[in-house]
Amino acid sequence: MSKRVFFLTGIRSEYDILAPVIDAVDRTDGLETSVIVTGAHLIEKFGHSVQQIEADGRDIVTRIRSLPETDSLSSRVHGAATQIAGMADLFAEKRPDFLVVMGDREESITGALSAVYHNIPVVHIGGGDHAEDGNVDNPIRHAVSKLSHLHMVTTELSGQRLERIGEENWRINVVGASGIDRLLSTQHMSREQLEQEINVGWEGKPYVVVLYHPTISDFEEARIHMRTICDILETSGLNVVIMAPNSDPGNFAIVSEIEALVERCDRVRSFKFLPRKTFVNLLRHAHAMVGNSSAGIIEAPSLGLPAINIGVRQRGREHAENVIFTSYEAPEISEALRKAIFDQGFRERVALKRSPYGDGTAGERIAKVIRETVPGPELMHKKFVM
Template structure:
């Protein structure tokens, strides 16, 4: 009998990273994959990104509505409660052999809690990672690691942190970042084909991608912060492709400023959702990635893409030499963007960095580990190492 492996996802960016693992599990004879869909995937505000999961042909085992129309701190907590209720009902009806959660969003902690209380082994992708940004993501990620029964760490350093948390060596597997699987497997589009897919006519001119998310530590200032960034981008006269932010508190102020930016500047194109083929190639042809997305840390090094990371988010996180970190000073942001786009020596340096997050074979590694892992008392009984 095949082992059932359920994956939990609540937002497009998370699913893009999980997708190669789901595909690898589906292709493994001993395993069967299912997807629990929740959060932003099920809302028109985020273009109903569940359709990408449907188009990929994966079996959706549950749809849990949980995203509240709130831009404050309580909305995320109440949404997490809805996720817990939905998963508890699901697991009472059908029990997978594994529940897989990723990273540090609320889905990771709700999936881990629902799994452990239903005595289902929890598999955590991305545990042991850490940033010095003070964001809630870090304690959530480490809390999930203490609940999880198997760890799929992205780097050896993350594996060391998991051991420091008291996790047993045999539970820890260093597999790399699965987002790289997607990069290496996505076909190449030429610049003309990309512009046609994006609906722009930039004639091969330089452009940057802006991908900026709010953080809980300073969500009240999200509007001020994004305004500093858009002002600089407007002054540089570069073309700008913008992906809308995630659903975290503070996102409405960011969305409002981005819409205003697009209205007053003809060089700007806004996107709420892009097909994976188009999104990856948009990064491939970009001159720089600006903002604070984890894509700048995890995937951009493999593209040789310079990154300007603004604000606290991602600070202190393990990264390659293609990232310039700045605060919200317009002068500092401007200098970093100019260097990333126009300094040829720096661009050559960024194009030659080594990505510490693996080689694009993560999905296969995780599928093999799950296929060979016996669900027994040893797996479920967690010890703490001193």
């Protein structure tokens, strides 16, 4: 009899990282998959990215509409409560053998909490990672690890952190980052094909990709920070593609500044959502990433892509030499942009594609662990190792 594995996802970037794992589990004898969809996936404002999950032919076991139409601090808490209620109803009716959660967003902790109260084993991808940015993501990530029964970590250092917080070694599996699986498996497009796909006529001239998300620790300054970034991009002379921010508090202000930049600068294009093939090839042909997305830390090194990380988000996170960290100050950001685009020595070092995040086989490794793990008392009984 097959083991049933549920995957939980609430936002486009999270699903793209999970997709190679779902594919690998689907290909594994004795395992079958379903997806719980919630959060920003179901909201038009954030691109209604459930359409990608549907296009991939996933079995969507339930859709939990949880995201309030506000970007206040309380919105994520109300959304989390709705997710817990929805999963309680789901697990009472349809019980998986494993629940897989990803990273550090609210759906990871609501899923883990709901599952452990139903005695369902939790598989956590991305535990043990840490940034010194003061963001709520860090304690959420570590709390999910304590609720989880199997850990799929991206690096040896992340695994060591889990041991330090009392996790048993046999539960910890160093598998690499599945986002790299996505990069390696996505079909290549030529630069000309890409420009046709996103409807631009840049004729091969340099462009940058911007992914800037709000951070709870300074979300009230999100508009000021994004305005600074937009002013630098406008005067840079570069072509720009901006992806919409995530659904965290402060996103309304960021979107407003993006819309204003698009209105006044014809070198800028913005998107709420792009199909995976288009987005991956957008990164492949870019000259740099700008913002504070984890994609600059985890995926960009494997593409040889310079990444400028602005502000506190991702600070102190394990990274390759492709990342340039800056403050929110305009001169520092401008200098980093110059280095990323025009410093040939830096670009040549980045082009070596050295990364601490694995070789693109995370999905297969995770599927193998799940297949070989027997749900039962030994797995569910967690001990704290001193």
